[in-house]
Amino acid sequence: MAPKVNSLHDLPAPVPPPGRTRLAAAVGAATAGVSRRLGRGSGSVIGGRAVLLVDPRALGRLSAGRTVALVSGTNGKTTTTSLLAAALGGPGRVDTNLLGANLIPGLVAALAAGAPERPAVLEVDEAWLARVVDATRPQAVALLNLSRDQLDRNNEVRTLANLWRRTFESHPEVTVVANADDPLVVWGAGRAGSVRWVGAGQPWKDDAGGCPQCGGRIDFDDSGSGWRCGDCDLQRPALDVRMEGAEVVWAGGPSVTPELHLPGRANRANAAMALATAEVLGTAPSVSAPALGSLREVVGRYAVVDAGGQRARLLLAKNPAGWLEVFDFLRPSPIPVVIAINARIADGRDPSWLWDVPFERLRGRFVVATGERSRDLAVRLHYAEVDHVREPDLARAVAAGRAPEVDVVANYTSFQQLRGLLA
Numbered sequence: 001m002a003p004k005v006n007s008l009h010d011l012p013a014p015v016p017p018p019g020r021t022r023l024a025a026a027v028g029a030a031t032a033g034v035s036r037r038l039g040r041g042s043g044s045v046i047g048g049r050a051v052l053l054v055d056p057r058a059l060g061r062l063s064a065g066r067t068v069a070l071v072s073g074t075n076g077k078t079t080t081t082s083l084l085a086a087a088l089g090g091p092g093r094v095d096t097n098l099l100g101a102n103l104i105p106g107l108v109a110a111l112a113a114g115a116p117e118r119p120a121v122l123e124v125d126e127a128w129l130a131r132v133v134d135a136t137r138p139q140a141v142a143l144l145n146l147s148r149d150q151l152d153r154n155n156e157v158r159t160l161a162n163l164w165r166r167t168f169e170s171h172p173e174v175t176v177v178a179n180a181d182d183p184l185v186v187w188g189a190g191r192a193g194s195v196r197w198v199g200a201g202q203p204w205k206d207d208a209g210g211c212p213q214c215g216g217r218i219d220f221d222d223s224g225s226g227w228r229c230g231d232c233d234l235q236r237p238a239l240d241v242r243m244e245g246a247e248v249v250w251a252g253g254p255s256v257t258p259e260l261h262l263p264g265r266a267n268r269a270n271a272a273m274a275l276a277t278a279e280v281l282g283t284a285p286s287v288s289a290p291a292l293g294s295l296r297e298v299v300g301r302y303a304v305v306d307a308g309g310q311r312a313r314l315l316l317a318k319n320p321a322g323w324l325e326v327f328d329f330l331r332p333s334p335i336p337v338v339i340a341i342n343a344r345i346a347d348g349r350d351p352s353w354l355w356d357v358p359f360e361r362l363r364g365r366f367v368v369a370t371g372e373r374s375r376d377l378a379v380r381l382h383y384a385e386v387d388h389v390r391e392p393d394l395a396r397a398v399a400a401g402r403a404p405e406v407d408v409v410a411n412y413t414s415f416q417q418l419r420g421l422l423a
Contacts, residue, residue, distance in 0.1 A: 048105030073144025259293030
C-alpha cells in the first residue's frame, strides 16, 4: 500500500529503478530521438513502446517511490494536467505528458525522460485508468467527467464508470478528487477510500440521464444546485470545494481567485479541479492559485497565430460535450468560425456525433467547413440553417473566412494538422 501523502515532501527518498529499466529508458530516449530527427513527431509514443519492449514492467518501476497524480475524464484532461503541473511548480520541477500521449507508452516515455525525485502529473485515457492506477499507485487521481467519445472503439460511459468504481474500491489508499456535478463520476468514485468532491459543473447532461445505480431517472436542478435520482438515494454529495464565479472556495476553509488566462467556464472548472488536487498533495491554494497564471495556451489550444496576415485563434472540440463548452469560448459575430473535422482512428471513425452538437447556435454568422469529413459537417450545418462554405483544404480554409480575425475549432487530428500548417 502506498504511503498517505500530506505534502510533496512526505515521501521517502526515491528508489533508483533497476538496471534493466535504466537500459530500457536509454533505448527509449534513443528511439524517440531518431523519430524526431526523421520528422515523425515528438517520439513520445514510439519511445515509450521501445522502453516497454525492453522492460514490460517499466511503468510501475519508473513510478515507484514518486509522488504521482493522475488526471482522467473525457474532456479537459490536457488542460487540467497542465494547470496541475503549474500549481505544483511547473516545468523543470514536475514531470508530465502534455502531447496527448495518454496511453501507457506515453506515460512510460514521460517518466523515463524525467527525474525520480520530481513529482509526476500524468494525463490518462479514461479507459486505461484502471491499469495505470494498478501500476503507479498514485497519491491522487482527478476525475473530470464522462461522456460519449469515439464509441466505435471505446467503452460505453457507464461501463467506464463501473470500471473506475471497482478500481478505487481496490485501492483505498488513493485520494480521488471528483467532479460532484457528473453522476457518472460520482458513481465511479463512490467506493474510493477518500474523496474530495468538487462542484465543477457539467453542462452536458445527455449521457447522465439514467442513474448508474438503479437505472432510474436523474433529475437535475435547473438552478445548478445539484441532482438526484428519482428512484434511489444516489445524489450529488456535499461539496468540499466549489466555484463561486471566479473564486474557488473550500468548505470551512480558504477561498482563492486563480490567476487564469484561459477562457471560459470549462477552464475555471479545470482550474478548480487542479487546485483541489494540488491541495491534496500538500500545496496550499494561496501558493497554487497564482501559479496558474503562467499558462496562456495549452499545447496550442487557445493560441493566436498568424495565418498569412490573419489572426487565427485555435480551439479544440472532439465530441458533443466539448462543443457545448466551446460555444462559450467563441468570440461574437462578425468574427467567422472555421470548423475542421477528420475521422481518423484518434478522432473516432464515426462522425455521426455531429448531429448531437447544437450547431444552430451558429446561426447568423459565417462558418467554413473543412477537413477530411467536411461534407458531413456541411450537411449538418445546412440542416442547422447556418451560413457556410465548404473548403476541404485546411490551409485554404482559414483564408476562406475572409476576415482579419477568425476562430478555428478542430477535432483532434485536424487540430494537429492545423498546428503544423500554421506554425
